[in-house]
Amino acid sequence: MSNKGDLRRPNRFVISADSGALKRIANLAQLSTGSDIALVCVFDKFRAGAGLHDELNNEELELVLTLCSRSVRHHELLQIQDLRNTVETPAGGWDKTMPSLGSFCGAPIWVSGVRIGTVVVVSNDKRRLDDYETAMLTNLAQLAADQIDSARALESAQGKHFRAQQIFQEISDGVITVNEFGHIRRINRAAENIFGHNADDIKGQRITLNSQQGLVLVSSPGEKRGRLPNLKSLVGERHTIGGRHADGRALALDMTVAEVELQDELAYVLTVRDTTELHAAQMLLSQHSFIVEKTESAVLVTDSSQRIEWCNPGFETISGYTLAEIRGQCAVKLLWSEDTSKPVRKRVQSAIGEKHSYNAEMIWLRKGGQPFWIALDAHPICDVNGELVKYVALGFDITERKRSAQMKSDFVSMVSHELRTPLTVISGTIEAMADGIAGPMPELADELLTMAMRNCTSLATLIEDLLDINQLEAGVVKLNSRQFSITELMEEVKQSMHSIAEEARVALRLEHCDDEPMVFSDRDRLNQVVTNLMSNAIKFSPPDTTVTLRCTTQNDTVSISVTDQGPGITHEFRPKLFEMFARDPAVEASGKEGFGLGLCISKGLMDRMGGEIGFESSEDGGARFCVSLPLLGSQPPTGTPTHQNVTDDLLESGQA
């Protein structure tokens, strides 16, 4: 048997000094049998053993232990009367003669049906135990068995306790044991981490547990702790409560309470789980899902091939579809209307193709085919490999906005047109009268007619300006672009300003640049802008000063500047200069005419033409306004047609 060798090793037999009971049994065995040596050997994992072996040398001990191991394999008592003449030797070799030892007797110890050791007596002489002695030995073996059994039970209980202790420390939930008055008995490592306290520092402290503060292990100095609730009433249920970390941070906790009896004292075990982060994440999630669910904006999620995966109630309301109806359908086929302008559709398609995010105002179709305007803000979501997984699009129904913008634009346009008709009659009549068609006018009437005429002109200007503003705002200003010479345009403007300048006693100076700059733009619109700048300059120029119209080129840009020698623009007014109806109070007080629309329109037109407008004004007076446009042949700004398109445009408009 292989374990025989094991049994021989002395270190397998720990003859425990503290197993007093086994020692006493060995003592009793020695005394009751009158033997020289007695041993209680236990060969199991408990390694318990006791004996009187002081007289044995190592070799003898080895022999005895070997005998023990033999005896333990015997069902009954094993008695060897003459050790010296015993010829049987166990396999593994045992041929030593042991002159000092005479006889041996061992009784097996049975624990739970297993022999785990023996009670052994050895005498120096050869002898045989009588019945009383063997019975004694057998009974002592039984006593040892009982002893070992209870020792095992105890050890097992201790092991369990140890394991419980280990679990107590290693478990990820915080465990806080308090007595019935809330004084901390012990807390585990997880609880230390959750609350940021050291177990040793807070033992014996009274916890705070109430609905306001939640669970606080250590109250701040001077803090009112409030009454502790009846812990018994908390037992059994899971409680979601707040709490406070040692650093003051608020905690979210899940807590269960168990009642235990600990060392004759009633105690409560609070098991807490830190749900602060989970709670925060859940709050954020519920916040987001609330927004997505409740918002009137549409949220539409499509997969990589534009099939609808999900939509929110906002989208359902706007589109008239339910999610179930449209899930899996192609958004482009289902929703897109042909009425969306081609360039917009193309731009969105290519953005999707290139996995870019995009913004677009499109016409989509409701359930039933009714069109609606939607402003989209869409973002691609790609996986780690950069593969497009889905598009999330946020949409606003802008049908009403589009409609009211159109209505407003139509209204202004209509009113302006309608205003022109009576104005035409009034101004025409007045002019005809002033012209003497109805006979010569008295001098006073002539003056009155001049005044009426002047106001007709300014009303006509206002109507024109309102129309321009309206069109710029509605974004419907169409440009009639063609190629033309800046020099010629400047000559023309100067010519048209001649009489006004003369009346104001302002000299006009024209400074051309060396080359003949050509641009591709709307000539009439540029004329309008430069005329506006010139008329402003003349209006603000004192008599006998000069207004200079200058042209310069730099790189790919041509600039036309209008410089006056007037008072300049006040510091306060500069930021508002290009705003609608912006008028400097100082100018207004001086009685100079104007509606504050000219520069606003000029800026709008320059933006539309892809040019720029700016100004300089020094404190010493004088103002310089400058507009610039890309020169013909330079890189056209985005949106302007290329040369091929130019010809087409000209042919179409009949201006070729």
Added chain:
Amino acid sequence: MVEAIAERTTGTKPRTRDLDKLSRVLIIEDTPDIRNLLRFLLQSTGIQVMAVGDGKSALELIECWPAPDVILLDRMLPYVDGDELLRAIRQEPTWAHVPIIVVSAKAQSEEIAEAMAAGATEYITKPFSPMHVMKIMEKHLP
């Protein structure tokens, strides 16, 4: 319909024109006051004036009347609008050569371009100056 066919000069500034060679101008304008103002202006300079107030009447006129020397045309007209009239006039053999001065409240450059493409000779925006109208008119009268 046709409101006036020929009226003698009534103005205080009679222009020295041969009565037999009176120029004839057709006014097509739906606003009565503007129509009357234009008529007044022209007649004061000794021009024969015909005036109609809508596009349909104008079309009838084109079919059965001899061509005038100049046409003053509004664009926004009831029934048949000015641009359509422009094209109709340009297709009527006896009328096709007549200079047409469009007088309109439409002042956007692309709107003007549309009228020019439809066959307008001149374009005057409303509100107009009577002197300006007369100046343009003189250019095209025989």
